[in-house]
Amino acid sequence: MNEKKNVMVFAETMEDGRLSGSALGIAGAGARLAALTGCGLDVLVLGRDNGEAIRGLSAYKIDRIISVEDPFLTPGNIDVYVKELSKISEKFSPSALLFPMTLYGRELAPRTAALMGAPVISDCVACDTTPEGKIKWTRLSFGGYISAGVESDYEGTRFVSIRPGIFEKPEKTDGEPELIREEADLDKADLKSVLMRTIKKAAQGMLAVEDADVIVAGGRGAGGSAGFKLIRELADVLGGAVGASRVAVDKGWIDHSALIGQSGKTVAPALYITCGIAGSIQHITGMRNSGCVVSINTDPRALIFDVSDYGIVGDLFQVLPVLTEEIRHIKAS
């Protein structure tokens, strides 16, 4: 096993070059693995302009930041992105290469691993050593019902995909990571799937569910945009994000990016408040690891109450205005 080689973390960045919400947490997972295996921590950034990402990472205890810049390195050009990633991985030969289990990470990790002939351990939430000194990753399946410890004997670079929002960020540092700038070595002929157009959304700049410590989520009971207006007011008072179940998204009451559940995002905020959500397994899958779950539903037998710490049987149109106002008072005093 390549114990002297560093752990490398792929830092996901947005179109505009900022670090994505998951990036520092994945770096934290890398820090944990590096500590357990007694090696250093590298963070890899690929993009058009990595300045802001590098600044964001430099405040943390990272040994090296490896930066590759090229105008063609955008998430939309994933075929080219993957090839470049695999070249870096070959060159630096890290003991492990960590990815976020985001929509994008779920494409990058397996494709890069396939190019390298490596297995992938995915959706990991914890990292420990076994009594024999091997690394064991814990992953959750079946919506968190089954927790499994996974090990690997693979001797090449271990590809691991980390669930966002679970690991703490790395420690801060006064020092500076070493910055290594690598030349991109792209072949545009590698590009197969071509992004033709993006129909951008109107609402930008709102707190994303994957970045929030508090989420207030709406479901069928919200009934429409009026219900979501009340939901947003509560979210605002709590400094949180607005989430949604499948029904609300399908009916167009809120954007797809708010979807939490089996076909949307998996989140684990400190506080998750559901409003008019029944609690189907598809939704619960996405939020059941939340710190504290509070639910509002008119049906006392709604399944959501089984996975809630607190709740109220009631109509969100009556409950939310009062709840929001009470919390506003509490926070003001």
Added chain:
Amino acid sequence: MRILVCVKQVPDPQKVRMEETTKRIDRRGDSMISPFDLYALEGVKTLRDAGVQVHATAVTMGPAQAVTALHDSYASGADDCLLLSDEAFAGADLRKTALVLQKAIEKMEEKDGPFDAIFCGAKSIDGGNSMLPAYLAQLLGRSHAAYALGCRMTGDGEALEILKENDLGNQVYRVPFPCVVSFTKNSQEPTYPLIERIITASSMDVPVLNAGDIFGDQQIPQAQTAVDSFEYRDMRRGSLIVNDKDQEEGARKLAKMLYDAHVL
């Protein structure tokens, strides 16, 4: 055009158990076709409805009882089916599964000609990796799109136009043939299968390929990751539910409970 639809039989998530000795998912209990696979099959229907002639083959890798996922696939529009089954495939991880599929696809294409597209569900609800289609696409060297909401042929007939929804907005990709596309749930329920096809499916003989058929004399790939331990987590929470006739008063009570619990 020829489309291969990869499907998976998964345990009912409400009843799933693990095997104590092998530390693998017990696949003998109640099971179902992974719900995302139905959206892959719906992708085939979308193309057919638009006038494209499609021959669709459904394939799955699994134990003998996985054949029911193929029956469901036939009922939902697959023309023929194939089961890849062998003791040697049990406990396959992501890479091993992709390698077995890759080899089987090679064999199928040798025999019947190339697949223009391979459709999959975006993820299976057991492992829930959502990584197999991407891994397979890279092994095959084919273009790839994940989390498709819908598809249609491009004007020149050489690619699929894939609609994806992600945090940046709706995005449209041109994905040239031969391609691998995985489908996620969209706002429309998949078409309910025709009764006649359900009936035919239940008694159909599905051909089986075993490890020898697929790999011949070559070595069967080994899994490089394994589950070493597992535990069940009781996800229910003890809940304190306010149920007052006066809902506004109840809301005030709830706010106080949350404050007292230091949750706010």
